[in-house]
Each structure stands twice: as C-alpha cells, then as structure tokens.
Amino acid sequence: MEMLRDHNWMLSVGTFLPLLGVLLLLVVPKANEQLIKKVALFTSIATVAVGVWTLFRFDFGNAGTMQFVDEKTWIPLIKSSYYIGLDGISLPLYFLSMVITLLVVIYSLDHIPSPGNPKAFFSLMLVLQTGMAGTFIAQDLILFFVFFELVLLPMYFMIGVWGGENRQYASLKFFLYTMFGSALMLVAFLALFFKTGAESFAIPYLVEHGGALAKNVQIWIFAGMFVGFAVKVPMFPFHTWLPDAHTQAPTQGSVILAAILLKLGTYGFVRIAIPVLPEAAKAWAPYIGGLAVIGIIYGALGCLAQTDMKRLIAFSSVAHMGFVMLGISTLTSFGMTAAMFGMVAHGLITGMLFFVAGSVKERYHTLEIARLGGILKQMPHLGWILGFSSMASLGLPGLAGFWGEFPAILSAYKPAAGLNEGVFHVYMVIAALGTVLAAAYLLWLFQRVAFGEPKPEFAGHGHGHDDHAFHDVNKFEWFAWTPLLIAILVFGVVPNLMFKVLDPAVQVVLSGFKG
Amino acid sequence: MLVNQFLFLAALLFCIGVYGVIARKNAVLVLMSIELILNAVNLNFVAFALRNGNADGHTFALYIIAIAAAEVGVGLGLVLLIFRNRRTISLDDLSEMKG
C-alpha cells in the first residue's frame, strides 16, 4: 500500500501533547485552581492547534492514502511496532476528539462537578484525549488495544468520582462490560496474529493476509472482535451500560462518551474487523444489520419510556448508532461513508444535547421531564439551542444529522453483492420508521421541557424578573457550544466537506470486496 | 578461568552477611548484612556469567542491584519510622509478631 511519510512527527505530537499537559498539571499545587485551569486550557488549545496544522498539511487529494505514517520498533519480541498513520476515515474523528476535548475543557472552566478537585479532573480528561486520539491513528493492533484500554480508566474514574448518586454501580458496570468486550477482542487479535503466521500486528499486513484465512476461522475471529466493538458502540443487546453510564456521568463525561468513545467501536469495525476479515464480514452483515435496526426501534421506544431527560438522550444514542451500524452492515462504500458521517454528526449533536442537559441540571437541579417546563420562557437561548439540537438529532435535512441518517437508510436498499437484498429492504423500512419515532421522542421532549409555562416550583426565578437565579447561557457555555452549533449547520449545508475526505478512504478500506 | 576465587569471596561475604543478620541487634546493621548477602549472590552471578561467556548473569546482577537499592530504601524508611515511634532500633525490643 502506498503511504505518505512526510511530517510524521505531527501525529505523535498531537497525540501525546495532552500527556505533557498532565505532567505539568502534576507539579502545579492542588490549591492553585486558576493555574490548573490555565494549563489544561493551554494544553488543549495547543493540541487543537497541532490538529489544525495536521488538517492543513493533510493531502486531501489523497485522502484514501495513509499519511503522516511513522513506524518505529516498539516490542520486537511480539512483533508489535509503534506504527501510526492517518487517512480520510481517521482524520475527522481524530480532529473531532481534539476539538471536543477543548470544548469540554472550556465548559469545565466554569462547571467543575462536585466533589471538585480540578487537578485530577483535568488530568483525567487529558489522558482520555491521548487515548482517544491514539486509537484513531494506531495502525498496529497492540498499539490500538493499548490506546483503546487507556480510554477506559479515566472514564471509569470520571464516572465513579464525579458522577451522580448511583455512580458506583454505573462506573463498575461500564468498566466490567467494556473489559469483557476487550478481553474477547484481545483474544481475537491474538488468534488473528497467530493464524496469519505470527508475523506482524500491523493492520496493513493483516488486511493483506487476513482474507486468505478459512471462512470458519474468520467467522470465529470476527465474533470476538464483534463483541468487543459492539459493546463499545453500543449495539443492542450490549447497550445496557450506556444509559447508566450516561445518566450518572458528569456532563463532561457524557459529552466525551457520546461524542468520541462510542465511535471507537464503530471505528474498530471499519478499520479492523471488516477489511481484515471480508468473508466473515459478509457472513455477519445480515445479523449486524438486524441488530442495528432492532437497536433503532428499541432505542426509540426506550426513549419514549424515559422520564429523565439525560437518560432519554442516552437512549437516543442507541438508536442513532443503530443507523451507523446499519450503514456499516451494508458493506458498501455508500453505507460506510454514510456511517462515518453519521458518527461525526452524532458526536456533534448528541454531545451538544448532553451539554444542554448538563446546563439544565445545573440550573434546575433535576432532569425529571415532568418537573421541567417553560425553559424557553425562562432561558430563551438555552431553549432554542435545545430545539436546534433536537431538530438536528432527528435528522432534519440541512443539518448534520440528516447526512448520517438518510444515506444510511438509502444504502440499505442495495447492500453489497452477496447479501440478501430482501432482508435489507425490510431493514430499510424499519429504519425509516425509526426516523418517525426519533421525531416523536425528541419533539415530545422539546414540547414538554421547553414549551408551556414553568412549573410552579421553578416559576418566579425567571428571566426578566427581579430574581436572576436562572441565568441564560453564560459566556463559557457560549464559547464551548458555538463551534458545535456552527459545525452542525455547516456540515448540514455543505456535507461534502466531510464526504470528500471520507469517501476515498472508505473505498480503500473496502477494496477487499471488489472482485 | 579462576572462578574459584570469586566464589570463595562470595561465600565469605555470604557468611558474614548471615552472621550479621542473625547476630546483630541493630536494625541498620541487619540491613547492611542483607546487602552483603545480596552482593555475594551478585558476585556469583557475575562470576558464572564470565565463565559461561554470556550476559544473562550480568543482567540478573544489574536487576538485583536495582531491587536492592529499592529494598534498602524501603527498609531504611521502616527503620526510621520505627525509630520515631519507639526511640529504639534494637531488634530485641521488637517482638510484636510473637505467636
């Protein structure tokens, strides 16, 4: 495979810069919160700056090619190397992870969740950023695995320490579930390694040799990876950690979880499972598609049953990731590109929704839908932002959500050669039904929460009255949210900004299916 | 190859160490004796590495030196704390572990 090796220091710097920030944070005294915040902010700004520079140097004409490739020996004993690179699939997610971290840091400047301790909080967040960025650039399975697991611990602590009332349960559930998946995934990686001759863990090498494996071997290896990635996505029926984790996590945790962490799973499918094991992918595709559409409907129904706003948004993730997985399961470049777009769009939109939920919680100290109401009256800006994000989330054309959802449905009409079209037609109709339900739960949420008069218990501290207990969106929130809102709109109107990057890379990933 | 001398020296050191561990009452001296024992072993390793012509023994020796340093650090830390609490480091007075 052709690769570009210029400027290959950039990825390492971008990935490990946050760790440098963590080191700096460690020497800052705990009491000096201002300095801690400054260091965290500066680190994340610097990271994004490296990311922007990466964008700038990225050869968009060659988006299908691995770029900034760096290969250094790492653990020669097990033939694993420090092998990194970036192509059109990784780029949006890699960059998104940096931006989301920056926005979350900005938001946290003003919103450190109880019990405080910004030093630890920011350190974890920066470690998390390294893990996320690293996962998206790793081209070696062991490296991938290390980064993949590196993400787990900070998130565990984030939920377990800064979470809600039921945080112990939620964090443990999250941790054990993911560990369980990872264990199977590691076994699958090892099996793959030995079955391909114990030569290398490098993904390009495995892509070349994985296809030659016997079909039943492929299917078993795929099963292991499937569980590992499906837990992370999360796909029905491995999703039950998600609502708890989201509900209990602090706002920042929820945002990162929704925006980036869930994408590690789908990214794993696109980057590793499908290109390495094409035969198995074909055998598994109808089942993945089936679980995906079950997830769509099931997530939507779960949403309708919720009485808690944050939990509702969490369940909507199950439904949205269902669309992503449906796109992936078609094994066509059409569906997969849509899925990749959907991942980024979901990251932006659901991240935004969680931000709003966090701010609602901060002001009302509750997320019970029945107790909320009239947000638009008390905080018009917050209410309209919620409305905008809901509209984006339900896939309104012209906003980013549409471009993940509609092409995914479209792609199900014509899955890859060799898959049963009839089955996928049924999936298509069910997925389309999912869009109706999405409209139902999101608008119902919006109607109950934002419209109407504020409930008596909260009335009287409203906007425009003498008591200013409820302040509308403040400047930290504006800083953190505006980029997301703009991105949702811009990607909705000019989807090609992302499609043109994704498309060639997806073509390369799927090259094993041609012929 | 004159391995014997090394081995004799090591054995001597080892014995001195054992004697120190058993006979001395002062905790610091006991720690020093343990160092002697470890270094005796190191000497053996190095000697045999020399004889066999490969680096395994050196590796072990280096490893042991590192661990020994850590061990002494912890040991001295313990002794220091014991001294602070008990105003003594005589091992005869420290028999809380009596069964």
Next chain:
Amino acid sequence: MIASSEVMNELSSGWFLEHAWLIPIIPAIGFAIIILFGKKLPMKGSEIGLISMLSSLALAGGAAMQWISRVNSGTEEQFIAPVVRTWNWWQIGGMKFTIGQSIDGLSVIVLVVVAFISTLVQLYSTEYLKGDRRYTHFFAALTLFSAGMLAMVVAEDTILFLLGWEIMGLCSFMLIGHWWEDGANSRAALKAFFTVRTGDMGLLIGISMLYFASNEWTTKELGVSGFSIRGISAWALSGEPNSRVILIAAIALFIAAIGKSGQFPLHTWLPDAMAGPTPVSSLLHSSTMVVAGVFLVSRLYPVFFTGFHILGSGGNFITIIGGITIVIAAALAFVQNDIKKVLAYSTVSQLGYMMLGLGAGAWMPAVFHIFTHAFFKACLFLGAGSISHSASHHSFDMKKDMGGLRKVMPITFTTWVISTLALCGVFPFSGFFSKDEIIDNVGHNGYQLFMIIGLIGAFMTAAYMTRATYLTFFGEARGASAGIHHDEHHDAHASAHDAHDSHDAHDAHATDHADQGPHESGWRITLPLVLLAILALGSGFLNAVPFGEKWERITKWVEPRHSEFAPELHHAPFTWSKAGLSLAIVFIGIALSWGISTMLYTRKDKRLVGLSERNRVLRAGYNLLINKYFLDVLYEKVIVKAIAGPIAAAAYWFNQNILDGILHAVARFSRVFSGWVYRNIDQRVVDGTVNNSGKATKGAGGVLAPVQSGKVSQYGALLFSAAAVAALVLVIINS
C-alpha cells in the same frame, strides 16, 4: 432520444431563469439576519422579512416573464426544456451528487404564487401581530418557511426537494406552536409535525427506491444521478422500470403527500394546526405548504403516471384517497363553529380535488387549482383573521362571537364573499375555471364515479361556505361582535385560539381594540385582502377554457408537452351543458344552505333547532362528525398512546428487567458462585484439608510456638539453617 422529426427551435433563456436559485437563497439569508440582528432593527426584523420576500417576488416575476418568452421561442409541439443549473454538493460511494435548480412552467407558477402570498402575509402580519412578544421570531420563521418552500419548488433533485419539504415541516412546528405557553398550541404543533413526519417516512423510502432503481439508467442515458427529478421522470416513462418497484415507490411517495397535504386518513393534524396565528394558517396551512404534497405528485408525475397506471381502467390509489378526502372533509366542515376550522376542512377538501385531478390524469386543471385556490383561500383566512383582530376580540367562534359583521367590516365582507364564490366555483370567479375543469376532466378520462363525488363535493362546499358566511356576516351580532367582552375563557373550544390574549404583551394591544368595538381593520390588513380578492375574481381568466384555446394561456405556459419527460395527456372539450349542471348544483347548495341557516340561526325554527339531538340517525351522524370520525381517537388514544405508553414501557421493561436482568443475574451468579467456591472449595476442601491437618499439627504447633519468637534474628537463623539443609540435600541429590 427526442424524436428528431420535429422542428426544434433554440429556446431562449435569461438572467432571471438562470438565477432562479437566488429566489430561495434570499429569504434564507433574510432568516439568518432576522435571527441574529432582528431584535436590534427598528422594525424588529419584519422589514428584512418583507424586503427579502419582495426581492424573491421580483425575481420570480422576472423568471415568469422569461419563461413565457422561452415558451414562445419554441414551437407548438416542442418540449420546453427546463432551465437547469447544478453544482456539486456531496459525494459518496465514488459518485458525485449535485444540488441545483430546474425551472419549468410548474416551478415558475408555484414560485410566483408562493412569493406573492408570502409577501402579502408578511405585510398583514406586521399589523396582526403588532406587539407580540415573539414578533421577531415570528418573522424569522415565516421567512425561513418561504425559503424552504421556494427551495423545494426550484429543486433539481429529490434531496433538495426533501430539504425544502422538511424545512417547511420545521417552520410549521415553530409557527403553530408560536404561542407555546399554552399547552394546547404546543400539542397541536407536535401533532402536526409528527403526523407529517409519519408521512415523510414514505418520502425517504420513495426517494431511496427511485434512486437505486433509476440510477443506472439515468447515468447512462442522461448523465444525471438517480436523484435528479428530470432523470427519474424520463426513466419512469422509458418503459424500463419494473412495474412492482415503481408501484411501491409511487405508493411510498404518495403516503408522504397524504401526510403533507392533509389527505385522508392523515388529515387530522390540519384543523388542529389552526392553533397558530392566523397569518400562519393562511400561508402555511391553506395556500402554500399543504399543497407541497400536491406539488410532489405533480412534480414527479411520470412516476405516479406509470406506477398507478393513471388513465388506465378504474380508480387508483390517488383518486380514491382524493375522492374520500373531498367528501369526508366537506362533511366535517358543517359541524364546526370555529371559522378557521371550517376553512381548514375546506382546504383539506380542496386539496382532495387537486389529488383527484392528478390521479385522474387532469394534471393541468389540478395545477391550475393550486394557483387559484391559493388566492381565494389565503383571502378567506386573512379575512377570518381580520374579523378576529378587529371585531370579535380574538375569538374565532362563529356562533358565539360573530354575526352581522357585514355592516361594520365592508371591505372584509366584500373580499370574503368574492373568495367564497370563487371557492364554491361560481362563474366567473376563479374557482370555476379550475375546479370545474378538474371535475370535467375526471369524467372525461373515464372516472365517472369520481366525477359524481366531485359534484357532491361541490354541492357540500357551497353549502358549508354559505353557512359560515351567514353565521359570520348576517343575522344579529353576538358576543364580542356585539361589544360583549369575555373576561374569562368560558369555552374550552375557543380558549385554544384566543389563549394568546392572556399574554401580557398582547394584552395591551387587545385592550386597544376592545374599547372600540367591532370596526374595519387597518390598511395593512385590508390591502392584502383586496389584492387577493381581485385575483380570486380575475385569476381564472388566465386559463379560461370556456372561451377557447386562445384563453388557455397557463396551459400553454405550464403544461409540459408530451415528450420523454412528460406523459401524453388530453383535455376535456368544454361544454356549457356540463358546466351548467355543476353551476346548478352549486346554486342549489347555496340556496338550500341559506334557507336552513336563516331558519336555524336567526328565526330559531322549532323544527330545526335541536334536531340532531332528537333524531337518532342525525345524532349518530353528528357525533361521528364532531368526533372527526374517531380518527383522532384512534391515533392519539390508541396508536400514539400504545407506542408511547405500553409498548415503550414494555421495551424499557425489557431493557431494565431482561437485558439488565441477565447482566445482574450473571453478576449475581458469579458472586454466588465465587462465594460458593470460596465457602465450599476454598474453605471446606482446601482449607478443610489444611484445617484438619492443622488440627493435627496444632498440638505440635503449640510445642513449636516459642519458635515464633518475634525476633528477626531468630527467624533469620531458622531461614538460613533451612536453606543450608536444602542446599545439602541438593548437593547430595546431584552428586
């Protein structure tokens, strides 16, 4: 491809046609400006809305003039190709897709109508919503709505079409829920959006199917993707498509049209949508947005034409739905007391006519009906708004708060009557030229049964409109119109609509008028009324079939000539005898209704008052109508409640109890199992062995206890002795 025997003329084009894409862009920019800076502007953003709509109107007008000259530059038989411009928009799967404009006669006529009515409604709203607390938001949403509709109309591809379609849905949600402090309004908004969205599922599926079915053909033959409307049209007529695929696609698309255009059985959202401010009802829910469904069918007509075998024998899905809608909606209009609801059902019924026409191959009359209907229906709604604004103290209840208004509101009254006559289809008002044409052509194309339904519908239309007119303008003044003020909302039915006068911002404004009693509205309200009334009267002559071919201008300009892009359609020859029959039916309807209304409402005839309570059959019918055929009960109480209630709860229960249950069970099992292992294996077997042996050695241990002296040196000595012994053993073994 095109039959080369014809003489082909070079078609003229022009700047306005080439730049028609600006028509939706301008209001979209206007929307952004209003949202961002509207509150700081001197007129709170309304001026931006008005300016952008006027610019769009000017551009649309220019495009219309140039389109006419383009038509004239072609021959009589020649297909007038649309003016197409495309840009790359997105790429996926290695293919590039375009966004762009495709302007033909249909686009031009709808563009003009939408831009024109939007402009008038915005002008009207500056007066009607004066002092409203969300005045700026209102204009923003109104402007965005126009942008969406115009984008849909100029769309070259189905994706842009979908974009415009959904933006309209969104704006409709925002505008119906404009006074969202009241729960009823926000529920109506939700219902409207949700019902339409249910239909949109069909649009998504239809577009997907058409794309995949046609893409290969269109790429090869025309070099456009399977999203291109032209491409799909040509493909549908090429004889290429599989009949089953195109039938399913047509059904799917038609379901979307049913949702958007309020056709049976998804019409229930439209009357509820009247909760929005009256200008919204006028623009969105009568004259423009709801015709989007009709527009969809007329835009992708070849798909429906082939899919449903239009002009084949018997009825088809479109005609059946259209026919049912005409009658059931008209019947519902009889039992409404709310003037806006009468008009809403009338809209549903008229949309049924358009669908019927399209379904029966009467493409041109249906499109012409879009044109004329927009004017007179907008006029009627704005008239209703004028009454509530200036006479009935924000009430829309005809029985309670209106009556006898013809003297105090002469302009409103005159325009109302003109529009009513147009709606009823009386010669020479515009409705006659469009509606009668539909009925005539439906019969001509062999759909006799549906022609009769159309005539029945015409009768009913005449009757309910006469009733509404009588109640509003004749008889004695009642309620607010007579100067009686309601202090409280004593009527739940009315409260949904005049709820807004409880808001503080509106109150000041409401009291201004309350003291003056009923009066005529200001010029910003009456000017749109007069303009619309003139068009309601005159627009029919643009396509006056009875006067001969020379008068059929719209047909010439708009109807696509038969070609690879358009099916061959025929027109019914006009005869005065048929027209006379339908006119007679209309007059009978008016007279009958007038008579009954006079007896019932003014003279309070004993035989008629309360008849529906005495007669069992009538009572059953009345109940059926007042409950809207129980469809709302089915949707809200049964389907929605089931999904949002038990089904969602069941799914969630499944989640919490089964999936999480399994998880917890696994966790509990592992804990129990590990506990068991610990207790039985570790403690009993392993430890048991240890303990037993321990018991045995305990005695010995007691003896050895002093060894455990706690002295480090002793331990050391023991350790080394043991090591020495072990070393000895080793040496012995090895030697």
